[in-house]
Amino acid sequence: MTHSKNIRRSSGKRERLAAAAAQVLHEKGVEQTTLADIARAADVPVGNVYYYFKTKNELVEAAIDAHMQGLRAAIDALDALPTPQERLKALLRDWVEQRDVTAQYGCPTGSLASELDKRADGLDTAVAKVMQHLIDWAAEQFRAMGREDSGELAVALVAAYQGISLLTNTFRDPDLMTAEGRRLERWIDSLT
Incomplete structure (x- = not known):
């Protein structure tokens, strides 16, 4: 549930456009984002977008x-850790590391899911698959x-993250996410 501020210039144009779409949609929202915004962020001429x-x-689907893809890569890295508790706590630390971006724009996937829920074009079900x-x-991890x-x-873990992401963004206070991350780590420890 993270995104990169830097679009890799070495990747292909399609991949750069998809990554730029994810970034710009997070920062501006679907309705406020133009194809020109995405092209600019991807360093691709706007005519090439089409x-x-x-x-x-x-482009929203690509985002x-x-x-x-970002979630799968993060999960692959987390799965290398030896215990489910360590994996879950590392996930929390990853979320907390994104606290400044979250304070400014909210959760990348959660914000997109909330915005797409108001539309009737099926994109809401596509983003729900990421959450699922x-x-x-x-x-x-909990089963293990x-x-x-x-x-x-x-569900409680993801809901806690989404809730604190909303509050962190609403109050523009990254410390809220830091405190909630510590609380969730203690909660995970208490479940063993």
Whole structure:
């Protein structure tokens, strides 16, 4: 549930446009973002955007896919840690490291999900899959800790993060996320 401020210039134009779409949509929102904004962030001539994406919705879909790819990469790195508790706490630390960006713009995936929920074009279900993937992974971690209520705990963890992301953004206070991250680490420790 993170995004890179720097779009890699070495990647292909399509990938740069998708990464730029994820970044700009996070910063400006779907309705305020133009194709020119995304082209500028990707360092691609605006006319080239149409070669890869015919509509703004296709760019939004690409941004959602970029969120999923980023989540999968993060999960792969977390899965290298030896215990489910360490994996969950490392996830929390990753979230807390993004606190300044979250204070400014909110959670990249959560903000997009909230905005797309107001539309009737199916993009809301696409972004929900990203959230579901995170919940499913967290449930696996809680299950590996021997918890029969792993699904409920996973939802509680993601809900706590989304809630603190909203408050961190609303009050522009990154310290709120830091404090909640510490509380959630203690909560994870208490479940063993």
